[in-house]
Amino acid sequence: MLNRIRGPLGALALAAVAAMAPSGAMAADPIKVGLLEDISGDLALIGLPKLHGSELAVEEINKAGGVLGRPLELIHLDPQGDNARYQEFARRLLNRDKVDVLIGGITSASREAVRPIVDRTKTPYFYTNQYEGGVCDANMISVGAVPEQQFSTLIPWMVEKFGKKVYVIAADYNFGQISAEWNRKLMKDLGGEVVGEEFIPLGVSQFAQTIQNVQKAKPDWLLTINVGAAQDSFFEQAAAAKLNLPMGSSIKIMLGFEHKRFAPPALNNMHATANWFEELDTPEADAFKKRWRAKFPNETYINDMGYNAYVALWLYKNLAEQAKSLKLDDLRKVMATGQACVDAPEGKICVDPKSQHMSHRMRLVSVGPKHEITVDKDYGVIQPYWLGEIGCDLTKKNDKEQYTPTSLPKK
Amino acid sequence: MFAELFSTFYQFADVFAFLILSAAGLAIVFGMMGVINMAHGEFIMCGAYVTVGLVHAGVPLPLAQACATIAAGLIGVVVEVLIVRKLYKRPLDTLLATWGLSLIVTQGLLILLGSSIPGIGTPEGSFTVGPYTFSTYRLVLFACAIGVLAAIYVIFMRTRFGVMARATMQNAAMAQALGVKVGGVYAASFGLGAALAGLCGALYAPTMTLIPTMGATFVVESFVTVVVGGANVLLGTAPAGVLLATVRMLLNANYGQIIGQIGMLVAVILIIRVLPEGISGLLVRRGR
Numbered sequence: 001m002l003n004r005i006r007g008p009l010g011a012l013a014l015a016a017v018a019a020m021a022p023s024g025a026m027a028a029d030p031i032k033v034g035l036l037e038d039i040s041g042d043l044a045l046i047g048l049p050k051l052h053g054s055e056l057a058v059e060e061i062n063k064a065g066g067v068l069g070r071p072l073e074l075i076h077l078d079p080q081g082d083n084a085r086y087q088e089f090a091r092r093l094l095n096r097d098k099v100d101v102l103i104g105g106i107t108s109a110s111r112e113a114v115r116p117i118v119d120r121t122k123t124p125y126f127y128t129n130q131y132e133g134g135v136c137d138a139n140m141i142s143v144g145a146v147p148e149q150q151f152s153t154l155i156p157w158m159v160e161k162f163g164k165k166v167y168v169i170a171a172d173y174n175f176g177q178i179s180a181e182w183n184r185k186l187m188k189d190l191g192g193e194v195v196g197e198e199f200i201p202l203g204v205s206q207f208a209q210t211i212q213n214v215q216k217a218k219p220d221w222l223l224t225i226n227v228g229a230a231q232d233s234f235f236e237q238a239a240a241a242k243l244n245l246p247m248g249s250s251i252k253i254m255l256g257f258e259h260k261r262f263a264p265p266a267l268n269n270m271h272a273t274a275n276w277f278e279e280l281d282t283p284e285a286d287a288f289k290k291r292w293r294a295k296f297p298n299e300t301y302i303n304d305m306g307y308n309a310y311v312a313l314w315l316y317k318n319l320a321e322q323a324k325s326l327k328l329d330d331l332r333k334v335m336a337t338g339q340a341c342v343d344a345p346e347g348k349i350c351v352d353p354k355s356q357h358m359s360h361r362m363r364l365v366s367v368g369p370k371h372e373i374t375v376d377k378d379y380g381v382i383q384p385y386w387l388g389e390i391g392c393d394l395t396k397k398n399d400k401e402q403y404t405p406t407s408l409p410k411k
Numbered sequence: 412m413f414a415e416l417f418s419t420f421y422q423f424a425d426v427f428a429f430l431i432l433s434a435a436g437l438a439i440v441f442g443m444m445g446v447i448n449m450a451h452g453e454f455i456m457c458g459a460y461v462t463v464g465l466v467h468a469g470v471p472l473p474l475a476q477a478c479a480t481i482a483a484g485l486i487g488v489v490v491e492v493l494i495v496r497k498l499y500k501r502p503l504d505t506l507l508a509t510w511g512l513s514l515i516v517t518q519g520l521l522i523l524l525g526s527s528i529p530g531i532g533t534p535e536g537s538f539t540v541g542p543y544t545f546s547t548y549r550l551v552l553f554a555c556a557i558g559v560l561a562a563i564y565v566i567f568m569r570t571r572f573g574v575m576a577r578a579t580m581q582n583a584a585m586a587q588a589l590g591v592k593v594g595g596v597y598a599a600s601f602g603l604g605a606a607l608a609g610l611c612g613a614l615y616a617p618t619m620t621l622i623p624t625m626g627a628t629f630v631v632e633s634f635v636t637v638v639v640g641g642a643n644v645l646l647g648t649a650p651a652g653v654l655l656a657t658v659r660m661l662l663n664a665n666y667g668q669i670i671g672q673i674g675m676l677v678a679v680i681l682i683i684r685v686l687p688e689g690i691s692g693l694l695v696r697r698g699r
Contacts, residue, residue, distance in 0.1 A: 040518060042624055045526040172669060200668050205619055205628040208425040208549060209663040209671075212418055215543050229527065229620040230628050236618050240533035240546035261620065263532030300525065 030073035031066070031326065033058070033313070034099030036089055036114070041081035042203075042228055043106050046256055049306025050128065051076060052296045054103065057313035059295070067317045068324065075099060081106070083113040090114045094121050100326045101126065103312055106305070107227070108132060108175040112402070115140060119400055124328045126316065128308040130250060130275075132178035133357075133384075136392035136399040136409075138332060142357040143312045144304070145275050147182045148386040149362050150250040153379050154273040155186045155223075157364060158248045163220025164192040169210060169234065171227035172199035178404045179225045179250060185405040195219045205230040207237045214243060221246040224270075232258055239266040246271065253277060257301035259371040270367040271376070275346050275360035276307040279373040288345035307345070315342040315351070315358075332356075336395045347381065354393045357384035414541025421545055422664060424553035427656035431556040432615070433629035434636035434648060435563065436608030442637045442644035443580050444600055446495055447502060449510035451633060452626025453517065454605045458483045458612025460520070463621055466531045476613035483609020484602045491601035496594070513626075520623040533617045548618070555614055559607060560649050566603070567645055576600050635679045641689020650690045655679070 035054050038047035058072045066072060075097055079085040086105065093099045094117065102118060103126040105111040111127050118125040118139045125140050133146035158166070168183055170176030180197055187194055196217040198210055214222065224247050226234055235258055238245075247270045252258050254274035259267045278289065278301055288310075292302050319340055323330040334340050341350040346361045364377040391409045392399060403409060433455065440448045458479045465475035494512065498505040536547035567573035578586040579596045587593045611629065619625060636655060640647030658678045663671035686693050 040521055042622070042627075044521060045622060048526055198667055201672055203628060204668055204672070205625075206425065206429055209422050209660070210668065212422065212543055218542075229622045229625065233619040236530060236533055236620075237546065240537065240548055240618065242537040242544040242546075260529070261527055262530045266530075266532065298525070300527070 028066075028070040030071045031068075031101070031320075032097060032099040033072050033074050033316075034090075034093035034097060034102045034104075035074055035076040036079055036086060036093070036102070036104035036110075037076065037309075038081045038106055039078050042230070043081045045229060046303060046305060047081075047106055049299060049301070049303045050104070050106070050309040052292070052299060053302075053306035053309035054313060056292055056295055057310045060291070061313060061317055067320050068326070072313070079110070081110075083107075083110050086110045086113045087117060090117045094118065094123055099123065101316055103128060103309065105129070107173070108178075109173050111135075112174065115400075122328050124316075124331055126312040128312045129305050130255070130308075132175050132182065132404075133386060134178070134403040136355060136387055136394065136401055136403060138356070138394050138398040138400075139328065140356065141312075141315075141335070141351065142355075142384075143308045143315065144358075145250075145273075145360050145362065146357055146384050146386070147179070147250070148384060149275070149360050149382045150273045151179070151182045151186055153362055153364060153377075153382070154248050154250065154271065155183060156190060157377065158221050158223075158246070158271065159187075159190050159192050162246045164190070165195045165218070165220045166192060166223050167196040167198075167214050167217050167219035167221075168194060168223045168225070169198050169200065169214075170223075170225045171231060172201050173227075175227065176200075176225050180223075181405050183223055200226060200231055202228055203230050205233045207234045208241075210234065211238050211241045211243055214238075214245070219245065221248060223247075224249045224252060227251070232256060232261075235266045236262055239268075245269070248272065253365055253367060253373070254304040257303055259367050259373070260301050262371075264371040265369045267367045267371055268369045271364060273362050273364050273379070274304055275349075275362055276304040277363075277365055277373065278302045279365070280346070280363070280375075282345075282347075284345045284347070311342060311344045311349075314344070315340070318342050319351075332394070349381070352384050352388065353395050355384055355387035356394055357387065359383045414543060417540045418543055419660070419664070421549070423656055423660045425549050426660050426663070427652050428549070428552040428556040429615075429629075430632050430636045430656055431560060431648065431652045432552065432611040433608075433633040434640070434652070435556075435559045436604040436606070436611065437633045437637050438563070438604075438640065438644035438648045439600055439607065440604035441634075442640065442642060442648070443576075444597070444604070445502060445580075446499075446601070447506040447509070448495075448604075449506055450490070450513040450516065451608055452628075452630040453513045454483050454487060454608035454626070455612035455615075455629050456517075456520075456623065456626035457486060458609030459616035459619070459621060459625060460524075460528070460612075461609070462613040462616040463528060463531050467529070472531070472534060472617065476610070476616075479613040479616075480606050480610040483612070484606030487605020487608075488598050488602035490605070491598045495601060496597065499597070517623040517626075524623075527620065527622045530619075530621055531617050552614055555610075556652075559610070563607075563648075564645055572596075572599065635676065639679055639682050639689055641686070641691035641693075643691035643695060645691075646694045647689050647691030650694075654682075654690070 037050040058074050062071045077089040128143045130144035170180045249272050253272045254277035319331045322334045335351045336353045338353045349359050362379040437451050461479035461482045462475045575591045640651035659671050659675040662674040
């Protein structure tokens with residue numbers, strides 16, 4: 001562009017552009033925030049609030065003076081739920097746009113597609129979903145909840161309340177498979193029994209056979225970790241067949257807001273543990289929801305992923321300002337102190353130095369017959385302790401691995 | 412024992428209904444007219460959205476479903492006149508044009524109506540057989556699938572329109588020479604196909620998540636059913652539905668949904684390898 005401007009007219013134009021540049025603290029070069037979120041395709045439903053959460057955070061942070069006196073500039077690309085596009089766009093953001101920080105990804109498959117690409121750079125990557133846990137990677141900071149926060153709370157509660165026999169309906173990819181593994185481990189520790197496990201290919205929408213398999217196995221409750229709009233049809237079809245079983249999940253209600261999308265009572269008796277759900281009514285949460293709804297009045301539901309996306313940028317601001325730098329190594333030094341925290345709408349939450357995952361205030365929520373939400377238990381703040389316990393310590397070494405209960409680090 | 416037998420029948424009926432209802436519209440548009448309609452799923456989605464919109468507006472479900480079927484049919488006629496008509500001699504271009512239409516519709520709807528609309532709930536009604544409870548509505552779907560097959564047969568074999576339509580599909584120039592208004596027949600046939608797709612969406616709307624891309628869940632099943640059925644949809648579609656439903660139901664029941672899906676597609680590959688003209692090709696050969 002510049003080399004095309006020649007002669008006196010060009011010089012004049014350049015001077016004019018220079019004169020128009022804003023002055024003051026925000027005159028500094030913007031910090032580039034690369035964002036990969038699905039806002040079309042099958043996951044648009046849950047991805048759109050993530051974009052909105054990021055936009056809200058950027059607006060608020062820029063109003064509050066930016067990060068280290070520099071404004072944030074959001075560069076959002078829509079990978080449309082396609083993992084190949086995730087990789088292509090991640091490369092583009094990292095190599096061409098040279099973003100200072102990369103945020104995003106919905107499914108665990110998309111995260112694992114992007115992670116090796118980020119690992120070849122010195123760019124911090126924030127993954128903002130709750131997920132199946134276990135990623136020990138110095139480039140990645142995980143902002144969502146993990147199994148020790150979600151399953152170690154929910155599953156004992158379900159067993160105590162409903163009984164020891166569970167049937168698992170899970171999406172057939174890494175998230176569903178590893179979550180089911182967590183369930184197996186926890187049920188074994190509790191003396192429970194997994195009476196059936198079904199892994200469903202993404203995109204399947206018909207569940208008559210599954211419903212019958214469940215009835216045949218006679219479980220006390222269901223663990224529903226089915227993913228995507230098509231698989232969510234299970235709830236409507238199970239309700240129509242009068243399956244009437246209690247259900248537990250790590251992704252229903254707060255993430256997919258099924259209780260807002262399906263006609264009652266399809267989601268009746270669903271239970272989940274969450275660090276955020278829109279029905280949370282603390283003063284901080286109410287103020288946050290008010291700001292969100294002022295900017296996005298038509299949002300169906302402010303889901304936990306959108307909330308986490310919002311928190312991630314404030315966490316980034318705190319990290320960068322404590323480190324007085326945007327460099328990954330400097331940010332990691334701050335995280336290593338255990339003092340990297342953020343005052344989020346759920347309360348004060350901090351980064352665990354060993355795993356770079358967040359502590360969270362966890363609550364158990366239940367859906368009633370009219371799809372009303374009640375909070376049945378408040379667990380307080382729970383640390384993401386599992387990775388540290390099994391030997392991941394990012395302050396000492398960078399494993400770049402994902403561990404599961406049956407795939408632990410080599411001693 | 413009876414419970415197990417009934418449950419097997421119910422599962423078969425459920426898969427069969429899904430295959431036949433999703434394929435019926437495409438059987439006419441692709442099977443008879445030879446238009447590779449990549450927007451087939453969007454006609455299904457259209458039926459579902461119109462049904463749900465009308466039910467939210469207070470219209471009773473069966474009436475809403477009827478209106479949705481008609482709406483999809485009318486849109487089908489418009490699409491035929493505006494787009495498909497110009498491309499009958501260029502089948503690959505129809506593929507591209509209808510695919511483009513499909514992208515425009517799903518993305519346009521996402522922008523206009525948002526990423527999902529609230530569901531309406533399946534009509535009440537369930538019954539118990541032995542240890543199992545079943546949704547009555549799923550049997551209604553099965554009945555509708557049989558009804559659709561019967562209706563297609565009657566329309567194309569027993570009506571004047573059917574004779575003209577079959578004549579036009581076989582040899583348009585000859586039909587025109589004999590006084591058939593070929594353009595009108597094409598538009599009506601395409602509209603009928605779109606209406607049947609809309610009916611499928613209308614019938615499944617209460618049981619599913621409503622998102623702009625919901626039609627995609629039906630597309631694979633509809634295409635494989637039509638391909639296995641072969642060119643003569645009046646002969647082929649029903650046996651194709653029975654065959655694929657049996658394969659899928661047995662695998663689903665014994666090995667789970669993953670194997671069920673893989674198995675059905677493997678069966679399709681084998682069938683079109685052995686019978687390139689589909690089941691109807693085999694039946695026609697036998698008949699000669």
